[in-house]
Amino acid sequence: MKENALPDDDKMPAEFDFSKSIPNPWFVAVHGPEYVRVIDQDLAALFPDNESMNAALRSIAQAAARVPRKISASTAAAPKAKKKARA
Numbered sequence: 001m002k003e004n005a006l007p008d009d010d011k012m013p014a015e016f017d018f019s020k021s022i023p024n025p026w027f028v029a030v031h032g033p034e035y036v037r038v039i040d041q042d043l044a045a046l047f048p049d050n051e052s053m054n055a056a057l058r059s060i061a062q063a064a065a066r067v068p069r070k071i072s073a074s075t076a077a078a079p080k081a082k083k084k085a086r087a
Contacts, residue, residue, distance in 0.1 A: 028036050047053040 047056065
């Protein structure tokens with residue numbers, strides 16, 4: 001933009017009307033599903049912005065990482081011996 005241009009010379013409108021906009025149907029195909037997470041509206045209403053949502057999820061992830069994982073008896077058992085071939 002020119003240094004001496006007046007604000008009235010700007011071709012871009014001051015406001016955009018997104019009331020009739022639709023989501024981009026190709027976003028997930030182009031960028032992959034790791035960029036898109038859909039949450040229910042009641043959960044989205046609990047968080048005013050993305051930063052608070054991310055902070056809550058990070059605190060849950062940190063708490064989950066501190067809890068030791070239980071190993072079941074079948075997982076902890078030694079591997080079974082191989083069967084002998086019949087003669």
